[in-house]
Amino acid sequence: MSTRRRFLQTGLAASATLSAAASLSPRLFAAGQDTKKLGYALVGLGRLSTGQLAPALQKTEHAKLAAVVSGTPSKREEWRKKYDLGDHVYSYEEYDQLADDDAVDVIYIVLPNGLHAEYTIRGAETGKHVFCEKPMANTAEECRQMIAACEKAGVKLGIGYRCQFEPHHLRAIEAVRSGEIGELRGLGAGFGFTMPADADPDQKLHWRLDRSLAGGGPLMDVGIYALQFCRYITGREPVAVTAQTTLTDPVKFRQVEETLGWTMTFPSVLGDDLPEPLRAQVTASCVTTYNFSGFNQGEAFGPDGSVLLKPAYSYTGLKGFVKGEPMNLDTPDQFAVEIDAFSQSVKNGTPFKCPGEEGLRDLLAIEAIYKAAETGRRTEVAKV
Ligand code: NDP
Numbered sequence: 208m209s210t211r212r213r214f215l216q217t218g219l220a221a222s223a224t225l226s227a228a229a230s231l232s233p234r235l236f237a238a239g240q241d242t243k244k245l246g247y248a249l250v251g252l253g254r255l256s257t258g259q260l261a262p263a264l265q266k267t268e269h270a271k272l273a274a275v276v277s278g279t280p281s282k283r284e285e286w287r288k289k290y291d292l293g294d295h296v297y298s299y300e301e302y303d304q305l306a307d308d309d310a311v312d313v314i315y316i317v318l319p320n321g322l323h324a325e326y327t328i329r330g331a332e333t334g335k336h337v338f339c340e341k342p343m344a345n346t347a348e349e350c351r352q353m354i355a356a357c358e359k360a361g362v363k364l365g366i367g368y369r370c371q372f373e374p375h376h377l378r379a380i381e382a383v384r385s386g387e388i389g390e391l392r393g394l395g396a397g398f399g400f401t402m403p404a405d406a407d408p409d410q411k412l413h414w415r416l417d418r419s420l421a422g423g424g425p426l427m428d429v430g431i432y433a434l435q436f437c438r439y440i441t442g443r444e445p446v447a448v449t450a451q452t453t454l455t456d457p458v459k460f461r462q463v464e465e466t467l468g469w470t471m472t473f474p475s476v477l478g479d480d481l482p483e484p485l486r487a488q489v490t491a492s493c494v495t496t497y498n499f500s501g502f503n504q505g506e507a508f509g510p511d512g513s514v515l516l517k518p519a520y521s522y523t524g525l526k527g528f529v530k531g532e533p534m535n536l537d538t539p540d541q542f543a544v545e546i547d548a549f550s551q552s553v554k555n556g557t558p559f560k561c562p563g564e565e566g567l568r569d570l571l572a573i574e575a576i577y578k579a580a581e582t583g584r585r586t587e588v589a590k591v
Pocket residue numbers: 251252253254255256276277278279282317318319320340341342367368369411412414420428
């Protein structure tokens with residue numbers, strides 16, 4: 208079997224395609240056995256819950272929408288009717304009552320970043336499993352507390368890194384790791400968008416500009432996709448980083464950065480058998496911004512060519528190329544795939560691909576990047 212086929216079978220089946228995943232877990236599908244769909248409670252009914260997660264939960268094979276938690280009374284009524292939720296509709300004051308709701312197996316945190324830690328920890332204390340959107344929290348210390356709370360409660364914690372289940376990204380990992388472009392030498396990645404002209408950190412809608420709710424600027428929100436790309440392409444952790452910011456609108460961006468460019472140094476991917484001084488290191492160059500749109504790519508370079516994803520991080524229409532040849536892959540509903548993967552790991556008691564430690568590793572790199580931007584110095588990334 209070719210390396211490519213072997214990778215796609217293991218990589219995609221373990222984490223992504225529903226049919227392949229089903230074939231890996233026959234006990235789920237045996238007559239009369241564990242065919243129950245897990246009930247999910249969405250916490251925070253904003254754009255992601257409304258536009259992506261609720262629709263995804265209508266398609267999932269192992270999960271369904273069972274409850275919602277919202278601070279907005281009109282949304283609670285609308286969702287109760289639209290999704291036939293009956294009594295399974297809660298305000299934030301009623302959040303802890305999820306403990307007594309037998310329809311709920313998993314609490315899915317879709318709140319502003321600064322609320323992830325509190326709601327994950329309280330969620331774990333209800334005894335339900337917790338799935339939390341990216342970035343995991345505002346700080347690495349909060350991530351550690353979330354991991355500890357879930358461990359103490361004996362529940363699973365998953366982080367919403369949809370691209371780790373997406374076929375173009377899996378193919379890119381396989382192409383690089385199997386040496387199709389020779390030994391990896393460089394990475395370039397960036398993701399950003401233009402914040403609306405009238406956005407202000409004092410508006411609830413624009414919490415992404417409010418440091419306490421967002422934890423930082425575009426790095427926390429979308430730059431994290433470029434960071435993830437570099438981490439999972441190499442399968443290694445960054446050793447050290449440099450960074451600098453630029454600012455054109457000091458009023459709008461009075462609390463968080465506007466544009467940030469950073470570099471990371473990774474250990475080599477191939478050549479582990481070589482003596483240390485001969486092992487090539489990998490340099491990554493990344494950009495994130497709230498000041499322009501269209502930067503949405505990840506590329507890996509080796510002596511024999513490159514692997515390019517562009518657009519790389521959108522919900523649909525991803526494109527990928529290996530040495531200029533199109534990948535010709537479909538983009539599934541990334542949210543349905545990751546929710547099903549988490550649900551299967553809960554049902555089977557098997558490890559999930561993106562546990563809390565994966566979110567923690569990103570926050571450790573992010574903290575080093577912010578420190579490097581602030582000090583202007585090369586900064587080492589702390590270890591888990
Ligand atoms: P929104 O601003 O659209 O929604 C956030 C919701 O959180 C609000 O609508 C509100 O819901 C609730 N909320 C509770 N307290 C506050 C508060 N103090 N200020 C603002 N909102 C509050 O954000 P998104 O849906 O875009 O993002 C939510 C999370 O999902 C973030 O962590 C983000 O990083 C992540 N995300 C992940 C994506 C992915 O592709 N994986 C894509 C987009 C976002 P209610 O009125 O119901 O209380």
